Amino acid sequence: MAKAVIQAEAEADLGRSAQKRRAILKAATEVFLKAGYLGTNMDEIAALSGVSKQTVYKNFASKEALFVEIVSSMTNMTGDMVHNDAPKLGDGDVAAYLEDYAYRQLAAVLTPRIMQLRRLVIGEVGRFPELAKVLYERGPLRAMGMLARVFEGLAGQGHLRFDDAMVAASHFNWLVMSDALNVAMLLGDAAIPKPAELRRQAAQGVRVFLAAYGAGK
Amino acid sequence: MAKAVIQAEAEADLGRSAQKRRAILKAATEVFLKAGYLGTNMDEIAALSGVSKQTVYKNFASKEALFVEIVSSMTNMTGDMVHNDAPKLGDGDVAAYLEDYAYRQLAAVLTPRIMQLRRLVIGEVGRFPELAKVLYERGPLRAMGMLARVFEGLAGQGHLRFDDAMVAASHFNWLVMSDALNVAMLLGDAAIPKPAELRRQAAQGVRVFLAAYGAGK
Numbered sequence: 001m002a003k004a005v006i007q008a009e010a011e012a013d014l015g016r017s018a019q020k021r022r023a024i025l026k027a028a029t030e031v032f033l034k035a036g037y038l039g040t041n042m043d044e045i046a047a048l049s050g051v052s053k054q055t056v057y058k059n060f061a062s063k064e065a066l067f068v069e070i071v072s073s074m075t076n077m078t079g080d081m082v083h084n085d086a087p088k089l090g091d092g093d094v095a096a097y098l099e100d101y102a103y104r105q106l107a108a109v110l111t112p113r114i115m116q117l118r119r120l121v122i123g124e125v126g127r128f129p130e131l132a133k134v135l136y137e138r139g140p141l142r143a144m145g146m147l148a149r150v151f152e153g154l155a156g157q158g159h160l161r162f163d164d165a166m167v168a169a170s171h172f173n174w175l176v177m178s179d180a181l182n183v184a185m186l187l188g189d190a191a192i193p194k195p196a197e198l199r200r201q202a203a204q205g206v207r208v209f210l211a212a213y214g215a216g217k
Numbered sequence: 218m219a220k221a222v223i224q225a226e227a228e229a230d231l232g233r234s235a236q237k238r239r240a241i242l243k244a245a246t247e248v249f250l251k252a253g254y255l256g257t258n259m260d261e262i263a264a265l266s267g268v269s270k271q272t273v274y275k276n277f278a279s280k281e282a283l284f285v286e287i288v289s290s291m292t293n294m295t296g297d298m299v300h301n302d303a304p305k306l307g308d309g310d311v312a313a314y315l316e317d318y319a320y321r322q323l324a325a326v327l328t329p330r331i332m333q334l335r336r337l338v339i340g341e342v343g344r345f346p347e348l349a350k351v352l353y354e355r356g357p358l359r360a361m362g363m364l365a366r367v368f369e370g371l372a373g374q375g376h377l378r379f380d381d382a383m384v385a386a387s388h389f390n391w392l393v394m395s396d397a398l399n400v401a402m403l404l405g406d407a408a409i410p411k412p413a414e415l416r417r418q419a420a421q422g423v424r425v426f427l428a429a430y431g432a433g434k
Binding site for chain 2: 116119120121122123124125126129132133135136140167170171173174175177178179182183185186187188204205207208209211212213
């Protein structure tokens with residue numbers, strides 16, 4: 001075969017592999033959230049994703065590896081969405097900038113899918129502590145780390161003042177998120193606040209945050 | 218029988234009833250936390266508490282009623298402990314007063330038993346939404362309501378300033394509790410912060426709270 005043909009076929013193989021992998025992840029997410037971690041088996045995931053069980057195992061060594069991949073990709077996507085899409089502050093108002101950041105974080109995290117995932121791993125901490133540990137590290141811990149770096153930048157520009165960027169990031173994170181998160185955890189997806197209420201909570205949280213950490217204009 | 222004898226026997230009956238009720242609640246708490254809500258049955262609770270299944274049902278109409286009673290008594294006890302034992306502010310320092318309140322709340326709530334209960338109901342929100350609703354109402358919502366009344370008193374004495382006592386109470390609650398609660402939820406009982414760390418988090422949370430809501434001296 002000509003070199004170009006071989007290359008095209010290799011690319012098509014790669015495309016098919018990536019497609020299968022995506023189908024497995026999508027099906028697995030459905031099954032995990034519906035049946036719980038213990039109640040999920042690889043046969044059902046294979047059947048739902050339209051691939052063989054062997055293909056599932058070729059992509060993911062175990063049920064745990066598959067679950068960890070789901071948590072990672074979901075939390076990475078959410079974190080990137082909040083962080084990478086963040087506008088630059090420029091000459092703008094720091095309060096408005098932080099309110100926007102807070103609202104985008106709330107809107108990205110307070111989704112039925114992520115709330116269901118969080119409830120699932122919390123309910124399984126006793127039996128499967130590793131699952132929640134992954135969610136903790138890739139979710140809130142990573143988000144607060146990214147926020148701490150943003151805050152260091154803002155402090156460098158004279159907008160914020162603090163001793164410990166991680167403590168400031170934690171206070172910001174929980175001032176903004178906790179009420180909505182607690183309600184969603186305990187009262188279910190239907191209790192996730194609507195966008196207008198999330199904006200109100202973002203603004204109220206930022207006001208308290210800036211009273212403590214703002215450096216004036 | 219003489220009146221005194223009848224009365225003494227009636228009191229002994231009441232005492233035995235109360236004792237049986239306590240034994241059932243204690244046994245049920247163990248079984249629920251070990252086996253989960255779905256995995257718990259009334260036979261096991263009866264066996265562990267040393268009473269007949271009939272006696273269990275005489276005290277609690279259903280598994281749900283029994284669970285609700287456990288959540289209620291555990292959260293009421295915790296809330297009362299934080300709230301009723303609170304010292305009066307008097308002429309003292311409002312920051313020290315709030316730090317003490319915050320620390321006592323953290324120490325009362327961040328216990329393995331309450332964390333296990335919270336994880337259990339969160340994991341069952343999909344199947345048994347009523348359980349978490351009870352925890353929400355008797356736990357954080359009640360605690361924040363009591364806190365709001367404390368804050369209204371402090372505002373009346375000129376120590377705090379706010380538009381909405383419930384928003385101030387929510388900010389206080391989550392500034393102080395969220396980091397520890399999130400860690401305990403996701404990393405398990407062994408990750409519950411030690412008293413010195415809880416004191417540090419209480420002090421940091423109060424500092425931010427007072428920057429926004431303090432009224433100076």
